Amino acid sequence: MYALPDQAAIDALFNGSHADPFSILGLHEHDGSLWLHALLPDAGEVSVIDAKNERTLATLDRVDARGFFSGKIPRRKNAFPYRLSVRWGDGTFDIEDPYRFGEVLGDVDAWLLAEGTHQRPFQRLGAHPAVMEGVAGVAFAVWAPNARRVSIVGDFNLWDGRRYPMRLRRECGVWEIFLPGVQQGALYKYEIFTAEGHIELKADPYGFSAELRPGTASKVAALPEVVPASDARRTANAFNAPVSIYEVHLGSWRRIPEQGNRWLSYRELADTLIPYVKDLGFTHLELLPVNEHPFDGSWGYQPLGMYAPTSRFGTPADFRYFIETAHANGIGVLLDWVPGHFPTDSHGLARFDGTHLFEHADPREGFHQDWSTLIYNYGRNEVRNYLTGNALYWIERYGIDGLRVDAVASMLYRDYSRKEGEWIPNQFGGRENLEAIQFLRSMNETVGTARPEAITLAEESTAFPAVSRPPAMGGLGFHYKWNMGWMHDTLEYMQQDPVHRKYHHHKMTFGMVYAFNENFVLPLSHDEVVHGKGSLLARMPGDAWQQFANLRAYYAFMWAHPGKKLLFMGGEFAQGREWNHEDSLDWHLLDPAVGGGWHGGVQMLVRDLNAVYKAQPALHQIDFDPSGFQWIAHDDAENSVFSFIRKGEQPSCEVIVIANFTPVPRHAYTVGVPLAGRWREILNTDAACYGGGNAGNDTLETQPHGSHGFAQSLTLAVPPLATIYLQRVAE
Template sequence: MDLIKNALLNDVLNTHCSDPFGCLGLQTSPSNKGLCLYIWQPEALSIRVLAIDTDKELAKMTQTDSKGLFYTEWPKERTRFHYRIEITYLDSSVYTMVDPYQFPNTTFVDPEHHQANLYKSQGAIQAGAKVNEKITIQGTRFAVYAPAARSVSVVGDFNSWDGRTHPMSSNGDGVWRLFIPDINHGARYKFEIRSKNGDLLPHRSDPYAQRIEQYPSFASVTCFDNKHQWQDDTWIKRHIDDLYEKPMSIYEIHLGSWRRKADNQTFTYLEIIDQLVSYVQEMGYTHVEFLPITEYPFDGSWGYQPVGLYAVTSRFGTPEDFKTLVDALHQANIGVIMDWVPAHFPADSHGLANFDGSKQYEYADPKKGWHPEWNSLIYDYGKEHVINYLISNAVYWLNEFHIDGLRVDAVASMLYLDYAREDGEWIPNKDGGNHNYEAIDFLRRLNETVYLNHPRCFTIAEESTAFPGVSKPTYMNGLGFGFKWNMGWMNDSLDYMKRDSIHRKHHQGELSFSMVYAFDEQFVLPMSHDEVVHGKGSMIEKMPGDSWQQFANLRAFSAYMYFHPGKKLNFMGNEFAQGREWSHERSLDWNLLEVDYHKAQHTLSKDLNHLYKSEASLHFDHSRKGFEWISYDDSTNSILAFARKAKDSEEHTVAIINFTPMTHSNYRVGVPRSGHYQLIMNTDDEQYTGSGYAKNVEYRTQNIASHSRDQSIELQIPPLAGVLLKWLGEY
């Protein structure tokens, strides 16, 4: 035993001890007849041992080693006791603390060690060490998974970032643990890790930290300030509706650049509440989607290179502040979606890369573990602890922050082993193919966990390929997502809109093709941030023609998007035709609302949202029963006509969109039913700065066959515009 203890003490002195409880704190004395005490305090001049409750001096310790090892013994004492130590340092300062190495049994026991609750059993957790019925020592229990480490220490402001002071203990399960008394809310810390070969690694942020500071420290911060009292019970306990049959119009927002102060400083979570909530309500959006708010070191990544999946970015405030923002949105009947990035992570030295000197979180082979497009690392989805880390993180946001939906970023990059790689740069799967079976299994487990535990919540996949069954249930061999971004619709329709109207007649299929597959998945139609950055120009800049035609084109496209089956997503600024390409470094150009064209687009966006929510035919999105082509082949005039139908009802609307500046005074359209139709939307209306060409708002069907239908109406078709007619019933 002495040889083992001496070896451990030698490890302590050389700062690579893996079992500090085997030699520090109270131990059996060398004579085996009493107790002795070892304290490791570098820079200490002297140490006194005090009773924990009375501060009575129990012993003066003797320094046994110049590096900072102190010793005392009680030869006749056999009953273990709790104590404090009073340390006098070389600079004559005096500090009293509770020795953490007297609490070996208060380090972690993980009764809920499974994916849905793992986040509660790792990371820095506030907990008291009970001394007796009257005394509990407050402090923080730290834990970190680093199975390949030779030793791990907690470093922070509380020990001058000295890795010698607080070595952690591991029982062989790969998790290093230590309870440190008197560390409470707001303490800054990291982990100091030695690799198996003894190399000292850069200080690591806690993978489970709920708060991480910005540059230059990137320190983790203990976060136990749970003061927020949720007031969103009505929202949280709302009836579980079929989301596929409800309107969903999503406002995608980057918090740092939606609005800024006069000095270009960002608003905090709390400061932005009143402006954002009232604006989203006024505009008629049903949901807000935040670009990633998990912590990230580089502003220019917009959050898509996260280091700290459990931490709300501290750029805009605290976790409690963000909860207040979510709560306010819920009280206003607005859902909250957050972008979530389980596909990759950056190689920053304070993050997960080579975490304990080995590839704990990333695939070891760069042909599988390095993402060439984003210069980032790829999670190893074949490791159970990585799967647990990610899935428990998803559950964490739903549980702790009442998030309603997770938009999962870059799903295609997860599904395909050859994504963004040339031949010879990737490793085939066991069957010789390019599917990443491990990532596919992970995504299925993720979605099963979310929908099983949170039936009111949903997931959305940003997936750009034709991978089958992305939004189908796992029991149907799908991936289990609730929705999928319709990237094909987005690319085809924007390609079409960029063309001069004189050429569009040759490309009618770019608009009509989307209906071939529109019901293969549960789609969201995205006009996201990705379409207004990196030289792509703003939405209004994509439109051809003079100023009037540009805005008319954008109005027509807006109508096409809202009339087309699928949930809607618009990035901030699109709603008022932001002129400049988006930049994360400045506010949107809200002054444009003083310009007629931009103000009119803003009004149209609001009206389309409210129309979409009020018309049952427009949000019956995910069934072929909700859509009927009337005319998709009038390429000569570049006109589309189709009907949208409500579920289990005869209620329907007829949409007609003209993608040229040509007017039509007597355009005949076949309709599903005889009777009375009323114009309920016309993007060419003068209030939207349109030409006001079409004046009629009431139409009665005629017994004249058209478009393979017995009944039809004849109407004026305005230039570069979309109109919507609602069936009001028989004569």
């Protein structure tokens, strides 16, 4: 008598609705005998082979014409390793039976995943090449607690969801299976049978590699090895270090027109972009998101493959080579990271198991009106774990030096960009998203504890307090915050005709009112050269000479101002047109025969600014304390001149900065100085090599005439639309 499951159970296996295939398939003991059941659609004959001695032990009966086989294993009472010999059509194949293998997740992993406290969930969830019971294959695991059935489908099983239904670990809502013989590079998805009876095909939320768009499948890839922590990288990220960031969109930095306007690969970028950044003296690269994303035009800010470097530019190994090359050249790499929202594409996280699993069900909490995207449910343990694990993954497994967290303001406030009645208050009736706040604090604490050499930077555009202060002090735990207010104010000032700037003088000084409330980065980012804003150069007033002079003076003012620096690609040579992600930067502008050589002059200035910035401790050591800055004159609105002192940790290393934002040269201009002696120019944006008029100063001697509260003063020439740096000459 066969120990068969009933027909209803067999039918459920074939129609893909059985929730517990391991309870039927594989070896099972019945009345002291061992039985084997196998679901092999369209197979004609199946035999059981002892894996140890290669003997055929039994031929199974085909008890359902669609391909369900069952049989008693003679003289066996305990489970043993076996293979199946299967005849399909005219061919016979030896295969491993996935249903003879045990559980993928250990009990502790299942417990931590259920709690949402697994520090590295990516080590267990996703697709992991593994060896079980001496057999090579891939262990798959996916969180889908409300699904009726989940199967692995891929190019290894004809994308047939009947073939490999998974085991549900009810204690944590994770479905798992070990598939023998699947190799790295295999394409796969999860076929999910929802509670409503619908079939959904989903890419792996923890997939480490992905198919190139328009394909949407995940690709089996090994988890990258851990990158050892680096004291050198920690020093380069420190608050007292020079941090000058070059922001890059990899797909449009440089293209190859002769080859269909194609992108450069990660390895080509390593060989071209890295030397370029090093030559210009930037200390860090910041990459617009490289997480896999379906739409080129999103620039990566609507990611679906949070654990996969985009395949547009190569493989995960290629991306890691890019990072290693940057580090070998002393350049840190920051990654734009988007935990605030995700797109609604059907193969992604939206209604992942047929329910609102990763997102809120109520659109007043779960839908971003600005971007038509979905908002993560930060109140769910597993969602927080997914995102926090992802932050650590990029730092630990690729050696990323830091994460610039996008759209933090949209996470902090429930009423972000919403009208009254379009949002739900928190439990106390307020507008703050308490769950998101707790997530950000927890994420920053996790990263800071596990990889203290790494940093996180918040793109946060409101006055939310203590963004860059530790959670223990009531802060969010970021190391740095983008200073959006400084950027908006100073650009608004620079866009004014110089004759009107005296009426907007406060725009350039107001940033110092709050400069030390946070650890700021001064960003001139991609957001300032898109959506009709034009390029930075195009926003400067006046004729071409004045536009370039304005931009040079502005850059030098920025590099001297307290705060770390960020400049988007193209700004370093004053690209004239607005950035277009579908085209290369306008590298032809650097030809001396084009534009009078002024573009090359701006590029030379940026190189020299970075060199002076790194060489002068006064310009970077004390960015976040009032002791590192002192105004000389902040109130000379009539002349539109600003003067101040930057100070380092050691006395007598001050740098004096004087900026003139009118096209009128200021002859015999007097400024007070802290120390008597000789002072010399160490940078002048009006220098001829930058395209300026070459007005300036030789070595200057102080006079014992008090000015601006100092006992000593200098009388000097301040060139038109120019910024100069002065340093005392050592005796």
